[in-house]
Amino acid sequence: MTVLVRPQALENFKVREFQMLIDGKWTDGAEGGVIERRSPGHGVAVSRYQAGTKADAERAITAARRAFDDGHWSRMTGAERSNIILKAADLIAARSGELAYLDCIESGKPISQAKAELGGAVDIWRYAAALGRDLHGESYNTLGDTTLGVVLREAIGVVSIITPWNFPFLIVSQKLPFALAAGCTTVVKPSELTSGSTLVLGEILLEAGVPAGVVNIVTGTGAEVGAPMTVHPDVDMVSFTGSTLVGKLTMANAAQTLKKVSLELGGKNPQIVFPDANLDDFIDAAVFGAYFNAGECCNAGSRLIVHRDIADEVVKRVAALAGEVRVGDPLDPQTKVGAIISPEHLAKISTYVSNAATAGAHVSHGGETLDLGMGQFLSPTILSAVQPDMAVAREEVFGPVLSVLTFETLDDAVSIANSIDYGLSAGVWSRDFDTCLTVGRRVRAGTIWMNTFMDGASELPFGGYKQSGLGRELGRHAVEDYTETKTLNMHMGRRKVVWSRS
Structure with missing residues (x-):
């Protein structure tokens, strides 16, 4: 027999209203639509989000592109970005009760579990901040007396981050701080069922000192907001967590412009x-x-x-x-x-x-x-x-x-x-x-x-084989996933062989 805990009515509950974050400002959607979220555990409305559209996604992508190209974030030192991410982690910890409550009432997960997830998320943000200071390339001084090779790691650019409803705050925390640590700018689309805690994260990041346009949060459905985020030519990478079916659609969309894709999909473990x-x-x-x-x-x-x-x-x-x-x-x-x-x-x-x-x-x-x-x-x-x-x-x-x-x-x-x-x-x-x-x-x-199951740590990579996805999150190489490598091949002195005269 199952032990039942009957839900108590939410007395004097006030529905929380949210806007979207675009270019450092809180804004309504272009068409003024609203998504109302009803608590799966209590059957009443608990949140209202803006129903974003393609126009809102494109505004956010434009802001992220401009913020990346102006270099205010990408050309910061690793230490400067790390300090801001660490401040964000402290603010997340300070508001963890509020964030856990939002995840609880919007997703139906137990409050004790939601609080534990917030503790894990704080640890991930702090770990990502540390990795941001350690991001580096390689050098080769073995190529001869006249040649020096240097391999740089540079932020890949604008990243679309699309997250699911089952772990609203934890999964965005497995992506966003690593992208920020690498120097990327982002457009984030949380699930339209559980957007609340991600929008509060937007408040936290502005307070921590993340410049305008570096993190944009657009709410809405996958068809209206998610799809434009996967095909837009100004997006350089897509990081998606969700079903394998939608992951395949995301990959097909991204292939139109050959974007880098990171996919964390289904499992039957x-x-x-x-x-x-x-x-x-x-x-x-x-x-x-x-x-x-x-x-x-x-x-x-x-x-x-x-x-x-x-x-x-x-x-x-x-x-x-x-x-x-x-x-x-x-x-x-x-x-x-x-x-x-x-x-x-x-x-x-x-x-x-x-x-x-x-x-x-x-x-x-x-x-x-x-x-x-x-x-x-x-x-x-x-x-x-x-x-x-x-x-x-x-x-x-x-x-x-x-x-x-x-x-x-x-x-x-x-x-x-x-x-x-x-x-x-x-x-x-x-x-x-x-x-x-x-x-x-x-x-x-x-x-x-x-001899254990579902243990985890920020240091250990996470991802799957086959149709469970592409790429890995967490671990020491997580920041590198949000970078491109660039080779600098440097010649010293005069070039001895001239092709046209040989």
């Missing part, structure tokens, strides 16, 4: 469990990996690939622990699983569950929508007897649904793990570290956790 694993640790990680952020997470551990000898025990124990997870009011500090982002998405998740049951999977726990008086919720769900060819085992459900598959040999487990289009992350559980390393080296994914 396995946890492979061997009979000698510490099952106490694993069971907790399985429940966390499946139901963190209500499963609306590209890194969700949505597939358990379990050795046949322990499959029944694992399903029983995971179901028992899932039954203790508190589901409901995102504003309750004890809640672990909050609301589903929209009624349409809830219906999509429920369809995956019903289709899997029709195909022969067994609903071992949950599977039902929950009527808590307001908002939209789904109980943590476990599907056992799942076969590798089922849609629920191959496609990204993006909800609190865990599929359990079985294997007999290590080769079987690796084959099942690698049999899908995604390759974002994976976990392996065994007391034999040879087993862990063998699986870790053979599974095609960007991150492999060994």
